[in-house]
Amino acid sequence: MATINDVARAAGVSPSTVSYVLSGRRPISAQTRERVQAAIAELGFHPHAGARALASSRTNVLALVVPLRTDVNVPVIMQFATAVVTASRTHNHDVLLLTKDEGTAGLERVAHSTMVDALIVMDVERDDVRIQALRRLKQPSVLIGLPADPAGIVCVDLDFEAAAAEALRHLAWHGHRKVALVGPSPAVYKRGTTYAERFLTGFTIGSAELGLETMTHPCEPDREGVRACLADVDAQLPGVTALVVHNEEALRMVLEELQASGRRVPADISVVAVCPRDVALNMPLPLTSVDIPAHDVGGLAVATAMKLLDGRPTEKVRLLPPTLVERGSTAPLAPTAG
Amino acid sequence: MATINDVARAAGVSPSTVSYVLSGRRPISAQTRERVQAAIAELGFHPHAGARALASSRTNVLALVVPLRTDVNVPVIMQFATAVVTASRTHNHDVLLLTKDEGTAGLERVAHSTMVDALIVMDVERDDVRIQALRRLKQPSVLIGLPADPAGIVCVDLDFEAAAAEALRHLAWHGHRKVALVGPSPAVYKRGTTYAERFLTGFTIGSAELGLETMTHPCEPDREGVRACLADVDAQLPGVTALVVHNEEALRMVLEELQASGRRVPADISVVAVCPRDVALNMPLPLTSVDIPAHDVGGLAVATAMKLLDGRPTEKVRLLPPTLVERGSTAPLAPTAG
């Protein structure tokens, strides 16, 4: 492999000049620059990452911590991950993949050994033990999620509270008064996954503000779970005219069960999904949905990390406003039912 | 951050001794070792990854290339990825995550800049352009999959041909003579994804060897696609008594459509799935399945990469034998139907 010295020799300049051509950190005459670039191309020179990291204290690598567990929504995780990788590349960074099960030790390992410049952590829980560890690191970190105490750490996420409010507002606008939330599985709540809690909060507040009659119910994403959930909804909120479904895995089954019980969507019951747009579009019926913008959130996390690395100012908590797109699964409440 | 020199000073030894304590590459007296380890612990010393890479020409990082496209089965991809990360950690390596869309350039970038010791590449196609690039790298690579010409590259995967044969053998043993293959979507075949082709080959050969009456049909994993596929199967192979489903996304819908058409599984029709065990177990009915051992394959890929790095001998192509587990979705053919 060619080194910077080989390039310097071939171009008839000093190694430092080659380095400056590469980094652009000082003016170089056009002539010199061209000679150097020609030599680089000819020799197929690629700077040695380790050497660079050693000399510059910059690795150009971001750590990404993903949950390994599969009770959490895998496709969404994957969307976040690919978004982070893609965004990182546009910022000239690569991504080191860590799994959550290494816990605090994994974070400390890659940080202390200077493998990464910053860390992006997914699947953050209410009182995540990893957060105190992150605070002690010399590298900055960005959470995707929102823990109980985000002090000293930067967080980005969808504004799930607003998302719930948005869903309710849409339904209320269409005249719906009785609305049920079909939530994630109990395990998700139990774990202290904050997006679930935040959505619930927004739902409750929104319900009160709009004067709606609502109920909420977790939902195990299998056939029996969905049936049980819908049965409870019908029992506790008779005459329900709309559902907000914050449970991707269960979504398709909810639609099927509604159909099985003889209810047409949206004629008999409206459904607002909370999910990535492609999921909403790939249902039997295109669903009105509040988008989970995994791509945007991942991109924002990376952009935020870059700001931190550059010492640029950053919001401590950045919650993206939700967008609701009306598709085929919601309709105004029929006058007779109002 | 403490350096090796700080540790050496604190322990009253030379830096090289500290290095040797860390690497175990030469005998150290118990006394010295303890003093050094105490100093390491006290100072919270962690070797600088870049410095280490520079001096040793070893990064202890593996590149993992995953498909970014989502027409491919996301949960399985994720299983492979987490298996690779987990296995890498047991070998004291970390994983750099690359997406397939960077193509050849991405591979060359991380290899030429010495960011990784070896590469693991998923979603390999028949005539994958990346393969020639991999051959030129100084780092070894392991493919998960099997291209047309694997010369010079090590490949690991499930033996999909044998998997198909195994599924048919199981059904034939139970007296089934008319069997249809519900395959992946046409797009998967079109792309030259070899696992699909290999399964098809195995199915065709197995069918001939067992003297079965069979047909094969790709299947778009949505409601209409599944319906159309099953309709074609019924039309072209009337009296079909068993299905082999090599399409995870479609699996649940296949079962539901069978039920909708009044056929009970396994009483009226047997179903063998080809999927990870957890998918087979999470269906309404636990399915007899040929396992896609993502964890094993990922682990094997990593172990193989380690062998290559150590200069130990390795099989060029390693195809894991399939295992079929009988669960509730297959039954002997009823005598009356035979």
Place this chain on the structure above:
DNA sequence: TTGAAAGCGGTACCAG
């Protein structure tokens, strides 16, 4: 606008 050279923090060879 460019060059010289001192590190960055380890590794591993050469000595003893």
Place this chain on the structure above:
DNA sequence: CTGGTACCGCTTTCAA
């Protein structure tokens, strides 16, 4: 069994 030290390849300060 241990120490001294020349690198590994690049960045960046100091000089010119």
